[in-house]
Amino acid sequence: MDVYKIQGGNRLKGKITVSGAKNSAVALIPASILADSSVTIGGIPEISDAWTLKALLEEIGGEVTFENGKMTIDPSKMVAMPLPNGNVKKLRASYYMMGAMLGRFKQAVIGMPGGCFLGPRPIDQHIKGFEALGAKVTNEHGAIYLRADELIGAKIYLDVASVGATINIMLAAVRAKGKTTIENAAKEPEIIDVATLLTNMGANIKGAGTSVIRIEGVDELKGTKHTIIPDRIEAATFMIMAAAIGDGVLVDNVIPLHMEAVTAKLREMGVTVEENEESIYISKQKNLQAVDVKTLVYPGFPTDVQQPLSVLMTQAEGTSMITDTIYSARFKHIDELRRMSAKARVEGNTAIIQGPASLEGSTVTATDLRAGAALVLAGLIAKGETEIHDIYHIERGYSSLIEKLCAIGANIRKESIVIKTKNNA
Ligand SMILES: CC(=O)N[C@H]1[C@@H](OP(=O)(O)OP(=O)(O)OC[C@H]2O[C@@H](n3ccc(=O)[nH]c3=O)[C@H](O)[C@@H]2O)O[C@H](CO)[C@@H](O)[C@@H]1O
Numbered sequence: 262m263d264v265y266k267i268q269g270g271n272r273l274k275g276k277i278t279v280s281g282a283k284n285s286a287v288a289l290i291p292a293s294i295l296a297d298s299s300v301t302i303g304g305i306p307e308i309s310d311a312w313t314l315k316a317l318l319e320e321i322g323g324e325v326t327f328e329n330g331k332m333t334i335d336p337s338k339m340v341a342m343p344l345p346n347g348n349v350k351k352l353r354a355s356y357y358m359m360g361a362m363l364g365r366f367k368q369a370v371i372g373m374p375g376g377c378f379l380g381p382r383p384i385d386q387h388i389k390g391f392e393a394l395g396a397k398v399t400n401e402h403g404a405i406y407l408r409a410d411e412l413i414g415a416k417i418y419l420d421v422a423s424v425g426a427t428i429n430i431m432l433a434a435v436r437a438k439g440k441t442t443i444e445n446a447a448k449e450p451e452i453i454d455v456a457t458l459l460t461n462m463g464a465n466i467k468g469a470g471t472s473v474i475r476i477e478g479v480d481e482l483k484g485t486k487h488t489i490i491p492d493r494i495e496a497a498t499f500m501i502m503a504a505a506i507g508d509g510v511l512v513d514n515v516i517p518l519h520m521e522a523v524t525a526k527l528r529e530m531g532v533t534v535e536e537n538e539e540s541i542y543i544s545k546q547k548n549l550q551a552v553d554v555k556t557l558v559y560p561g562f563p564t565d566v567q568q569p570l571s572v573l574m575t576q577a578e579g580t581s582m583i584t585d586t587i588y589s590a591r592f593k594h595i596d597e598l599r600r601m602s603a604k605a606r607v608e609g610n611t612a613i614i615q616g617p618a619s620l621e622g623s624t625v626t627a628t629d630l631r632a633g634a635a636l637v638l639a640g641l642i643a644k645g646e647t648e649i650h651d652i653y654h655i656e657r658g659y660s661s662l663i664e665k666l667c668a669i670g671a672n673i674r675k676e677s678i679v680i681k682t683k684n685n686a
């Protein structure tokens with residue numbers, strides 16, 4: 262089993278470069294299914310989710326290359342192959358195969374998606390959208406079956422402003438007949454990125470990034486080239502690391518506007534954040550102060566940053582509270598942080614964190630992707646050695662994390678270890 266081993270206590274200094282956005286990449290790659298010729302996407306992060314999606318596109322007949330961050334997808338020979346099991350279970354975003362295959366083939370069979378366990382993650386709004394467009398949707402033996410004679414544009418009001426549902430409905434609606442309106446749409450930057458790719462393919466989409474998206478369906482979509490936006494969650498993770506143990510860190514390849522909620526909270530904690538055009542500089546910090554945070558849909562504070570920020574809170578003076586209104590059970594990392602001597606507890610959907618705490622290295626488990634990023638930070642801060650298990654979660658979403666952190670001074674390495682069980686002891 263692969264683990265990360267971290268010797269804590271090193272300071273971070275220098276430039277760290279953010280990769281393309283995971284949560285864009287995982288939607289842009291399936292979006293290519295809708296084109297009639299090759300789509301090239303630059304800046305795809307080297308994460309396992311991207312490799313798994315490449316494999317899924319190949320399973321349905323796509324010809325895909327992925328080298329140096331550039332993925333080229335030739336969708337011309339794709340067929341509506343059912344994908345009930347296997348790779349679809351390895352990631353959450355396999356659900357975008359539903360919208361894209363429905364848009365192109367008017368049918369799809371996709372197993373229930375995997376991804377991080379964060380508490381219940383329903384997809385009822387995705388299904389409601391597909392049904393409004395005229396698809397018949399059934400759940401048989403854990404797979405979703407979608408079939409439509411034709412897709413017809415409709416007015417769809419989302420009960421919750423879901424990123425996944427907004428993108429998935431967009432993917433199907435660009436090939437529906439007539440007009441679709443998505444009301445109470447999510448406004449995350451990744452939605453604009455997907456709309457930009459689709460528009461360059463020939464789709465007619467207005468209002469992406471606002472709460473009302475209007476789509477006029479088209480008969481065909483063509484191949485194109487696209488460059489992905491920077492990953493605002495990875496950028497936030499590095500900003501938080503820099504605030505905790507940096508001696509001057511430049512986080513490069515950032516859109517500062519996407520970081521506003523994070524930047525504002527860090528400033529409230531006493532962190533000096535200098536914004537440049539495409540980078541953010543965090544100098545050496547002292548006297549961090551406790552704050553209260555509530556996660557919200559964009560442009561609010563992102564749930565994906567809740568877990569890394571809770572580690573910074575262990576280093577701040579006083580009692581911080583962080584409430585997750587998007588995923589109420591996204592707190593498994595708190596138990597792991599307690600193993601490292603953090604003074605923290607969970608009450609309902611809120612973590613209450615007492616700082617400053619002297620963290621101690623320990624053996625911990627990355628229960629999910631951002632929990633893993635939080636534990637990497639905790640290990641970098643802690644005295645002694647931290648060993649992180651189940652790092653495959655981290656590698657679903659962070660590209661070259663070890664190389665990037667070592668280049669600015671961290672002592673972290675990946676190792677294969679043998680876990681002793683009754684059978685091999
Ligand atoms: C692949 C991807 O981009 N994943 C992101 C996406 O996940 P995901 O697409 O799962 O999140 P959504 O934005 O869809 O969900 C937001 C909220 O809506 C609820 N909901 C969602 C869909 C639905 O049909 N019904 C429903 O009730 C969810 O339970 C959650 O409380 O947004 C999350 C919230 O920003 C991020 O943590 C994930 O990183």
Ligand SMILES: C=C(OP(=O)(O)O)C(=O)O
Binds near residue numbers: 284631
């Ligand atoms: C929860 C996340 O990912 P996913 O939706 O792919 O599980 C995340 O990116 O933090």
